[in-house]
Amino acid sequence: MSHGLMTFQKEDAGDVFIGGVSVKSLVAQYQTPLYVIDEATVRQQCRLYTQVSEWIDQSLILYASKANNNVGLLNVVADEGLGVDVVSGGELYTALKSRVKRDQIYFHGNNKSKVELDLAIENDTRIVVDHMQELALIQQLALEKKRQVYVMLRVKPEIQVHTHQHIQTGQAESKFGIEREELIPAVKQIQADPYLTFLGIHSHIGSQILESTPYEKLVDVMVEYLIDIRKQVGCEVTELNFGGGFGIAYLQGDEGFDVTGSLKVLLARFKVACQKIDYPIPKVLFEPGRSIVGSAGVTLYQVGAVKRIPDVKTFLFVDGGMADNPRRIMYQAEYEFDLVQMGDLSSDKESYSIAGKFCETGDILAENVALPKAAIGDIVVVYATGAYNYSMSSTYNRCCRPAMVMVNEGKSFPLIRRETYEHLIQHDVIEESS
Numbered sequence: 001m002s003h004g005l006m007t008f009q010k011e012d013a014g015d016v017f018i019g020g021v022s023v024k025s026l027v028a029q030y031q032t033p034l035y036v037i038d039e040a041t042v043r044q045q046c047r048l049y050t051q052v053s054e055w056i057d058q059s060l061i062l063y064a065s066k067a068n069n070n071v072g073l074l075n076v077v078a079d080e081g082l083g084v085d086v087v088s089g090g091e092l093y094t095a096l097k098s099r100v101k102r103d104q105i106y107f108h109g110n111n112k113s114k115v116e117l118d119l120a121i122e123n124d125t126r127i128v129v130d131h132m133q134e135l136a137l138i139q140q141l142a143l144e145k146k147r148q149v150y151v152m153l154r155v156k157p158e159i160q161v162h163t164h165q166h167i168q169t170g171q172a173e174s175k176f177g178i179e180r181e182e183l184i185p186a187v188k189q190i191q192a193d194p195y196l197t198f199l200g201i202h203s204h205i206g207s208q209i210l211e212s213t214p215y216e217k218l219v220d221v222m223v224e225y226l227i228d229i230r231k232q233v234g235c236e237v238t239e240l241n242f243g244g245g246f247g248i249a250y251l252q253g254d255e256g257f258d259v260t261g262s263l264k265v266l267l268a269r270f271k272v273a274c275q276k277i278d279y280p281i282p283k284v285l286f287e288p289g290r291s292i293v294g295s296a297g298v299t300l301y302q303v304g305a306v307k308r309i310p311d312v313k314t315f316l317f318v319d320g321g322m323a324d325n326p327r328r329i330m331y332q333a334e335y336e337f338d339l340v341q342m343g344d345l346s347s348d349k350e351s352y353s354i355a356g357k358f359c360e361t362g363d364i365l366a367e368n369v370a371l372p373k374a375a376i377g378d379i380v381v382v383y384a385t386g387a388y389n390y391s392m393s394s395t396y397n398r399c400c401r402p403a404m405v406m407v408n409e410g411k412s413f414p415l416i417r418r419e420t421y422e423h424l425i426q427h428d429v430i431e432e433s434s
Helices: 023-030 039-054 071-079 089-096 114-122 132-145 180-191 213-233 259-276 327-331 421-425
Strands: 016-018 034-038 059-064 083-086 105-107 126-129 149-154 196-202 239-244 283-287 297-309 313-318 337-340 349-355 364-372 379-383 403-408 411-416
Touching (some): 023 297, 023 379, 023 403, 023 411, 039 059, 039 071, 039 283, 039 403, 059 239, 071 083, 071 089, 071 403, 089 105, 089 114, 114 132, 126 132, 132 149, 132 180, 149 180, 180 196, 180 213, 196 213, 213 239, 259 283, 313 364, 327 364
Parallel strands (some): 034 403, 059 283, 083 105, 105 126, 126 149, 196 239
Antiparallel strands (some): 034 297, 297 313, 337 379, 349 364, 403 411
């Protein structure tokens, strides 16, 4: 099993190689916990999406950087021709420091601050408007700065999807997007403003979606919006963003979203719908995040102790947990595991409850995992952790966030340095006693 990695190898001697680099050597050089990103897998996933240019005249793939955002990783996706979708001032600032083209940075979010909008406008990035109050603020700032601002409107397609309720985003009660009855007034308001340019509309229905049917419905809904805008405002959009949310396989036997097959069918459906209403086909945008980096990442831990409770369970304690991988406790996420033995090899298997080091009973990465007999110092490998692990990590219990490295063709290089105790207190205000 390759675990979705382009360069995965497992030796009979028990070591695991990713990007041609030994897990044992990575741990020796960078310590644990450690996030590892396989560059070849990231590039391959980017190319799966950029092939949509073969099926439609104008397209742009935006990497949804909330999945995993750092300058080095953004440089890789930029080199592959992708733009970036950001959802905060911090993500935007990071993108601005990377090789991503500024007019290919799209700023999302339901509560953008004035400071964040200032940064976006001053750097000529695109802004996806979430509600009418935000639109009014953008108009005010554009007027003050005498700057042209290119905007899209996020709409609610009101489509339910089969995924965790916390990552559904397109339903009627979602906090994201303008209400349907506000769309036409919003477009008219933009069209009347000399400092705003209306690009088109955006939607997003959720995350970790594995079937194409919801996206087929989305195509039909978005075409209805295009018809309404042309009929009531008299303009045609130049861009249409179908969002992302394409799922990956986390467990053996799972099937991820069929990127090539499904997007080819969806774009054909969209082109036919546009032809039926004699509508010029706009530039189409997609926003994959997890499906770009999820399978490209693994996390490495070291075993600190093996604790047996007779007739109950055996705990395998690792030196990370819920602070560097919160998806388990938040979404009941499941993963595949490997054990790289540092001492004598044993083929005997044992069932483990893999537990983190944090002061929470719920800090359990997995239950009933069958692994070779483990010992202190062995390396636990967790697959498909490239998305929403580092980006959702914390310093809970005042533990330092792990380092992140990228591997490729037998070499490794750091993307993010490991935090230190000094980093943990650098913003504390330490007053001298009187």
